[in-house]
Every structure is written in structure tokens, then in C-alpha cells.
Amino acid sequence: MAQSLNPSKTLDLNQLRLSNSPSGSPLPVKSISKLLKKKKIPSIMVYASSKMSSTQHQTPLSLSLQALTDGDRKTEVMNTIKNSVSNCLSETHLDLTVPGLKSKTRGKVRDIYDGGDYLVLVTTDRQSAFDRILASIPFKGQVLNETSLWWFSETQHITPNAVVSSPDKNVTIAKKCSVFPVEFVVRGYVTGSTDTSLWTVYKNGVRNYCGNALPDGLVKNQKLPENILTPTTKAADHDVPVTPQEIVQRGLMTQDDYFEASTKALSLFQYGQQVALEHGLILVDTKYEFGKGSDGTVLLIDEVHTPDSSRYWIADSYEERFEKSLEPDNIDKEFLRLWFKDHCNPYEDEVLPDAPEELVSELAWRYIFLYETITKSKFEMPMTKEHIHDRISRNVSQALSSL
Template identity: 75%
Template sequence: MACIPGLNPSKTLAIISSSSSYSINNNLPLSSSSKSHLKITQLSKRLPKISIVMATKQQEDGLSLNALTSSDRRDEVMIAATSSLSNCLSETNLHLTIPSLKSKTRGKVRDIYDGGDYLVLVTTDRQSAFDRVLASIPFKGQVLNDTSLWWFNQTQHIAPNAIIAVPDKNVTIAKKCSVFPVEFVVRGYVTGSTDTSLWTVYKNGVRNYCGNALPEGMVKNERLPANIITPTTKAADHDLPITPDEIVQQGLMSQADYDEASRKALSLFEYGQRVALEHGVILVDTKYEFGKGPDGSVLLIDEVHTPDSSRYWLAHSYEARFNNGLEPENVDKEFLRLWFKDHCNPYEDKVLPNAPEELVTELAWRYIFLYETITKSRFQIPETAEPIHDRITRNVSHALSSLTF
């Protein structure tokens, strides 16, 4: 990671190395479990089916999965989300309020600012799917940042990451990398509803997808014989599937870099599946992004195992619902995707309908529920006295003044 010799150790700004645990500033306390790595002696290629059935028995200290649909905590979050619908962080302009930031790049969810040797990444409340922004979800940016940081900490033994500091609930400062123009999508099940989802292409007759041979006779939501990588190109408008051979042939990555990143992606996914299942949820699929640091190391970047980048199902009901031809109970944005597909053509319609308030607040709750279930930490609903953009400007300005490269 970048050397920061001039940082005052009395500051609450956290410094994160790729080889040790980290803590976050006073605004983002981590649970005690996040201060040490989870120890797993071996990552199996396939999780036994019985472990899915038994998973909820391992939640004695965590939230009950029944809390997803009925609990005092759900009521508390839903009320707070409803009152915050008009206070979402939909846009930031730190380049206008912080002189040291050179430029802004607006992603689907994150606003990225160039700070010279590092990047300032602000996770907004924008909700994306179908390669476009669908809505703004209260607290989403904060819970995504919290979730990623927890997983970044837990996975440093598998893949070093680019994180430098966390000055605000919605902000991560990261080491500037040469980003590979490829997303590593790892899948454990045949499912999905988008054009590039595995179930969509499978039901259309495709049996070799992104270099993976798929068996005949599979049905939606069935587990694959083994986890697979289905890489896509990173495009501004629409990501496209690509094979590993094409990635190398087109010069998007060297063979050595692809091999290393793909190994890391599979190991991260297997680890994530194990940890998720221990807390009663199934990590169905996810995507990883990697970059190369100045020293040539392959670093994990962007986000990790968030409900934005991943699909999660409730483990305790999966087998019964699958056997009865029912959709799994999900804890991610799939139900919002399905609502838009039922009410419009999200790929072609120029103007989309507004997502119903109850769907927006429900998604806010599901993201928080997933974070609290996996991390066993209580999400801190943000104070509303200070405008979010003012708070971010203040915290980022203070952080940048403390960083010396």
C-alpha cells in the first residue's frame, strides 16, 4: 500500500495495509469479530447440501432470519428509511468544494475523484441495474461502504486490496491502480434475470458460456457442479461476456495477470460462500474487479460481496422452495429488477417508471439486514442534522490534509 509517513497517529483516520487488520474512524466502528481474520482451514470446492439446511442453527449470536420480514428492527429501519427518502445522496461534487481534487468520474453508483496518487471514492445512494440508474435508496451508500470494508478486512489473506483510508461513512480513499478492463463474475448457481445472467443464456440454449461447458438438463436456481467464472468487459453502456482466451488475445490482460486474478476470484468466492452460509445466507454469485499497483501486484478494488455486486438467498428456505419450483427468498436487489422488468423494458425505454416507495424502503432494509446478519454488527443509521454533502466535504478535506505521499 502507499506509504503515508506524515500522518499524525492521533488522528482518527484509519490506515489500512494489505497484510494486517484495520480499524475505521470513530464514525464507523467495527465489531470485535472484524478485528481478526476468520480462520478457515480449507475451502471446499463445493459446499455440502446438508450445510445449507443446518446453516441457521449456527446463528445463535446473530439476527434471526425471521427478522427479514417481521421484527422491531425492521420496523425501526423502515421508518427511518421512509423519513430519509428526500435526503438520499444522489450526487456529489467534491471537486467543486475541495481544491485538491482534480476531476470527477461519475459511475453508476460511485463518484470517483482524482487525488493524484490516490482516488477518493464516494459511494452514493444511487441504485443501478440493467446498466442504468433506477432509483435512490436511503442509507445505501453507507451500508455498501460498511459491507465492503468488512469483507476487505476479512479477505486480505486471499487478495491484497487498494484501500488506504476511510474518512467518512460513505467514502473510501484508495491507492490508484491500473484497472483491468474486465469484471470477474463468479457464479455458483444457474439463475438471474438480466440479458447476461446465466439462466437467461442457458434457457436460450447456450451450453458453452465464457469458456465454461454447461451440463444439459439444469433448471433455474439449481446449483452448478462447480463454481465458474464468466468474465465480462467493462463498458460504459453495457458489459459484454468474454472468454478468457479472448481477454488475452485482445490484450485486455496478460495470461499471467488473468491466471492470478481468476485464482483470487475463485478463492474469494469460495471463502465468501463459507462465511455467508455460516450466517444463514447463500452467496449465489458476485463480481470482482482487480487492478495492478505500481509494484506490479494484483490488487482487489471497488467493492466486495455487497448486495449490489452479489446475489444472496436465505439458506434455510432454499432447498424446500427449489424443490417446489419457487423462487428463493433473496436479500439483494433482484426483486427490484423483477419489478422493473414487469412494468417496462429497462433496456430500451428512455423513461422508466418511478420505483414504488415501499420497494425502495424494503431494499434499504434488506441491505442493512444482510450487513447486520453477516457482520453481527449494528448498522448506524446516520444523523440528519448535517447535510450529507457537507459532512463528506468536511471529513474528506480533513483526511486529505493528513495524507502525505
């Protein structure tokens, strides 16, 4: 029997396993509910040592908002960032340097190469917003790739994924699959600054968005009554909001595939929100992509809960700033979006101004800060002067020869 197009948004919390629970065992529902109902939100924590095994213990450094804007760790990282601005990975040409790679598909951020039985996904330092490239951010590609790998590993109890291996800090080798032409955008708050953001369409009077009925009286950055799914089609130059019914009617996905993928998306988001909250963060919204493997399995692909695909706010200051109608303290690319909106029309201007170097460096730091906060791992910045493209070519060549 065909499934309903609208999966339940109330998920079985017994199925959500936390990374710090013994052997990945489920955390009792009572414990989860208690955590979510706490009035005092945990402080942000960053670990100064590399990731340890689940059987080891490490002492976290409790940090306040000041850790994002000041502190020894920021000084250390910013010095390296500023020395690396000229060594960003803006373009790749592995089809010319790695034997066996075939066609190249250039995405907004990732370059995807056909490796025969596998795909080679290279995450570059390109920064996109408003459906165009704005700048190149030092270490951004490495942050996104390693953040996604961490989340792919942590969410295998919710859904299988396409990851095969990661031979380089910027590279993931993945299984080939048939990609669904739909992005599964999940939102927990009414916010945003782009034309397709929930706040933009809401303030313009829309009260039914992608099949979700929205109540009157919401204000910017307010928490929604429940998480909602607002899918978009993966158009070449921009994303187009679409309802679940339209997805099926237009043949983009079958009803069963849509139900499975949307259920997984809502489960992933609820789990991501919980993990973020434990580290003093709010996972505001994000997007997921899925594909179908050769055996018919629906697989999670692309990226998971990165600062590119997701919006993160600092939890401790959210309520106070919301009550004062101030923008939340964020650790994602929203402040870069706002800078461009203040200095040009990013949708219509043919030529955009260059992002100031201090803005580029600050965004690089925020991405690294988020990685360390979520994963409890120290971000390992390459100290070698070797060009990133040369390193990637060497590592990918070695990896493909052993597959």
C-alpha cells in the same frame, strides 16, 4: 513458464482463514468439509450490538426468515428510512467543495475523484440495474461502503487490496492503480433475469458460456456442479461476456495477470460462500475487479460481496422453494429488477416508471439487514440532519490534508 488460462476450481481450503478462528488461523479442512456437508443450514443471525474485538464475546439473536419481513428491528429501521427518503446522496460535486480534488469520473453508483496520489471513491445512493439508474435508496451508499470495507479486511489473507482509509461512511480513499478492463463474475447457481444472466443465456440454448461447458437439463436457480468464472469486458454502457482466451488475445490482460486475478476471484468466492453459509445465507454469484499497483502487485478494488455486486439467498428455505419451483427468498436487488421487468421494458423504454416508495424503503431495509447479518454489527444510521454531501466534503477535506 506461462500459466494455464483456466485456474483450478478446487482450492486449498487450508489457505482459507475464517474470521472467527483464533488469530485468523486456518480452520482444519475436516471442520470445513463437515460444515459444508451438513444437511441443516445455520439459522440467520443478526447482532444487536456494534462490532466487538475478536477477544470479546457476544450473544447472537437467532432469527428466522420472519426477521427479514417483520420484527422490532425492521420497524425501527424502516421508520428512519422513510424519514430519510428526501436526503439521499444521488449526486456529488466534491471537485467544487474539496480543495485539491481534480477530475471526477461518474460511475453507475460511485463517483471517483482524482486526489493526486490517491483516488477518493464516494459510494452514492444511486440504484442501478439493466445498465441504467432506477432510483435512489436511503443509506445504500453507506451500506455498500461499509460492507466492502468489512470484506476487504476479512480477505487480506487471500489478496491485498487498494484501500488506504475511510474518512466517511460513504467514502473510501484508495491507492491509484492500473485497472484491468475486465470484471470477474463468479457464479455458483444458474439464475438471473438480465440479458447477460446465466439463466437467460442458458434457457436460450447456450451451452458454452465464457469458456465454460454447461450440461443439459439444468433448471432455474439450480446449483452448478462447480463454481464457474464468466468474465465480462468493462464497456462504457454495458458489460460484454468474454472468454479467457479472448481476454489475452485482445490484449486486455496478460496471461499471467489473468491467471492470478482469476485464481484470486475463485478463492474469494469460495471463502465468501463459506462465511455466508455460516450466517444462514447463500452467496449465489458476485463480481470482482482488480488492478495493478505501481509496484506490480495485483490488487482487489472497487467493492466486495455487497448486495449490489452479489446475489444472496436465504439458505433455510432454498431447497424447499427450489423443489416447488418458487423463486428463492433473496436479500438483494433482484426483486427490484423483477418489478421493473413487470412494469416496463427496462432495456428499451426511454422513460422508466418511478419505483414505489414502499419498494425503495424495502430495498433499503434488505441492504441493512444483509450488512448486519454478515458483519454481526449494528448498522449505525446518521441521526444528524446535516446534508450528506456537506458531511462528506468536510470529512474528505480533513483526511486529504493529513495524507
